[in-house]
Amino acid sequence: MPELVFFSGTMDCGKSTLALQIEHNRSARGLKGMIYTRDDRAGEGKLSSRLGLVTDAVEAGAGFDLYGHLVGHLSQGGRCDYVIADEAQFLAPEQIDQLARIVDDLGMDAYAFGITTDFRTRLFPGSQRLIELADRIEQLQVEALCWCGARATHNARTVGGEMVVEGAQVVVGDVNRSAEEIGYEVLCRRHHRRRMTSASSHAGALSPDVLPVNGG
Ligand SMILES: Nc1ncnc2c1ncn2[C@@H]1O[C@H](COP(=O)(O)OP(=O)(O)O)[C@@H](O)[C@H]1O
């Protein structure tokens, strides 16, 4: 049975890398995928991973009909065996419904990748709809870590180095940005609640470079 699968996690946990791996493995066996994305950091019509891989994709902007686009592609003799949608948190709920329709009416697997919650710990509308509709929700195996070493479960936004909890829901950006820029950092819930980023906690590396000197 074809499935709508939501691969979710924090920023920087390897979602786009997995999307590219799924695409690579299927196309290596002669299958054809349709890749959608929206507002990738690498620019319009790109699906990029921090590991340096990037591929072309169809930009699914506001009002773009994924189901209609795919039916148009097929009716012009194009082939498609599966669908990938990256940055799916940015898709509108009706676009997620279109993904579900692709699965049910066209009989294709659809793999959606995205973060679940925003910097305020609120669901993105697209992610909420995926949670409502997906056949399966998969958490990525490679966990991103908070500066304290716990599993990172939340995304923090920083402005001028300070964590903020107010602002526009969508601001395209990245982790490890300089303090002057708008940036993001993944945190565990405890430190997100306490608004403690690695900078504000003065956290060093998780593993100290120098062993503690024994007083004797
Ligand atoms: N220099 C590197 N060496 C090894 N792995 C890296 C490196 N840079 C990034 N990564 C891996 O890539 C992951 C981020 O992948 P990416 O697909 O861009 O994440 P996401 O799409 O979830 O934001 C990091 O969690 C890390 O595991």
Ligand SMILES: Cc1cn([C@H]2C[C@H](O)[C@@H](COP(=O)(O)O)O2)c(=O)[nH]c1=O
């Ligand atoms: C938390 C949060 C993130 N974003 C943006 C920042 C990035 O452009 C993407 C996430 O991409 P990734 O490949 O998963 O790192 O989302 C945002 O707009 N609003 C937020 O609250």
